[in-house]
Amino acid sequence: MRIGILPIPGELVFGNSRLLKKDEDGTCYIETYVVGQGDMAEAEILELFELHYSDLKLLASSSSSSSKEDVERLETIRANIMESLGPRGPGLLSITGVPKASNLRRNLLPLARKLALLNPDHRKRIFKDHNLGSDVPLKNPERNVSSFAMQLRYEQGGELDNLKSSDQDLPDDEFKNLGNTFKELGFCMMELGLCLAQICDKAIGGQELEHSLLESCTGKGRLIHYHSILDNIVLKEAGRKSGSSRRQANRKNDLVDCITGEKKQIEHTNVDVNSDGVGLFGTHSNLWQQWHYDYGIFTVLTDPLFILSSCLLENTEKEQYTLSCDKESPSPSGHTYLQIFDPSKNKVRMVKSSPESFIIQVGESADILTKGKLRSTLHCVCRPAMSENLSRETFVMFLQPAWSKTFSMSDYPTQNCNLDGRCSGVPDDKRNLAEQDGIRLTEEIRKIIPPLSLRLKDGMTFSDFSRETTKQYYGGGGLQSNR
Structure with a gap:
């Protein structure tokens, strides 16, 4: 692509992006590099309590160990679980050592980005073949998140389809196992949530959480792609028609303007919503997903995958931008970029988990059903600073009670901050700056x-609660997606 006076290789083209090389025909290969994470300096790191899968299964089973040492060890682990998920804990933990999880995660997560950038007609065909839907408007090129959803039923676990889809007739068949991989990983994560519910029920007494999950019969899986700035540029360019020759002569300026516009949009980002959680606007200027509570029982998440991309400016008649040289990248800071807010300490904490582990966090329904013995987690997903070409991929299972489940407020602790909105303390001269900043954020x-x-x-x-929650956050009728 000819864009006037071309920069030399190694020269900055825009922001922190560098020209890798240029061909004789004018094709430019651009890479954006990652620098320090200044916006993460003030967030306290939270290293999650790690529960091994084998211990999860032992604690959830009805059989008892004959070894005194094993009994004492498991009781210590159970206490750590309840401390992590209870009112004085962060409201989440991680699970490691899950069989087959590594391969399933590695096979599924990269498909999130591929689906997000796919030709809409091709994507629609894949949706039909694999029974997928979306709960975000995929036609909107301004979106920060693309989400691909499917309902899974507990009794279907292990019943995977031998799909013979029309994808076989397409130039590539990278999506041929999408549906089965989605289901297999989803059922695996549903099992983790159900086992954790059984453990919590034993510690609290009764079977409220387990029965609530089984009564609902379903969980909702979401394969999520958090867009890089370069992803959004490609989506916008794909939607443009070929312009005049004068416009084509100014494509370099268009690219610079597009990058600048994307950065400004991040600074004034819109709320990215879904039908399983709620968000807020205005407490952070650089978020992929806004602060919110999930209102189900448990949310099970994979440790995220980050993808680093280069931008290719093709010398074609259509003058389109595409992304190339995609490669998996470690987290720039070693964190997940999942943030939680601890209202009891007025602190924002950055979640760190082991690679290829699963994170389980508490939703508002579990908080209500256990009378505050489990604490729901206020969280968001933030962008790495100065990383225009870094995207984030994850897979999430939302486990919730049946829509007809009735909530009782008797014996619920009214002093709970999440219940009445009261947060401790007000800024005053006797508090240090960090404490005052935490209190202001709380307010x-x-x-x-x-x-x-x-x-x-x-x-x-639960149906009324979810509708009222959505209504109060976003207005309107509070109607939820059926997908």
Whole structure:
């Protein structure tokens, strides 16, 4: 592609992007590099309690160990689980050593980005073949997130299809196992959530969480691609028609303007919403997904995969931008970029987990059903600083009660901050700057997130609760997606 006076290899083209090489015909290969994470310096690192899969299964089983040492060890682990998920803990933990998880994760997560950037007609065909849907508007080139969703039923676990899809007739068949891999990883994650519910029930007494999950029969899987700035440029360029020769002569300026516009959009980012959680606007200027509570029982997430891409400016008649040289990349900071807010300490904490582990976090329904013995997690997903070419891929299972499940507010601790919206402390001269900043952030969050006491009434069903929650966050009728 000819864009006037071409830069020399190694010269900055825009922001922190560098020209790798240029061909004789004018084709430019551009790479954006990652620099330090200045925006992460103030976030406290949270290294999650790690529960090995074998111990998860032992604790969830009804059989007892005959070894005194084993009994004592497992009781210590159980106590650590309840401390992590309880009112004084962060409300989440990680699970390691899950069989087959590594291969399933590695095979599925890269497909999130490929689906997001795929030709819409091709993607529609894949959706039909693999029974997928989306709960974000994929036609919107301004979106920060692409999500691909499917409902899974507990009794279908292990019943995978031998798909013979029309993808076989396409130039490549990289999506031929998409549906089965989605289901297999999803059922695996549903099992993790169900086992954790059994462990929590034993510690609390009763079988409320387990019965609530089984009564619902379903979990919702979402394969999620968090866009890099370069991804958004490609989506916008794909939607443009070939312009005039004068416009084509100014493509370099268009590219610079597009990058600048994307950065400004991040600074004033819109809320990315889904039908399983709720978000807020205004407490962070560089988020992929806004602060929110999930309102189900448990949310099970894979450790994220990061993909680094180069931008190729093709010398074609259509003058389109595409991404090339995609490669897996370690997290720039070693974190997941999942952030939680601890209201009891007025602190933002950055979640760090072991590679290829699973994270399970508590939703508001579990908080309500256990009378506050488990604590729901206020969280967001932030962007790495100065990383225009880095995308984030993850797979999430939302486990929730049946829509007809009735909530009771009797014996629920009314002093719970999430219930009445009261947060401890106000800024004063006796507190240090860090404490005052934490309190101000707490107040900002409290102003925007409707307290639980205004969204939940005694005797309300989960369906009513989810509708009222969505209504208070976003207005309108609060109707949820059926997918």
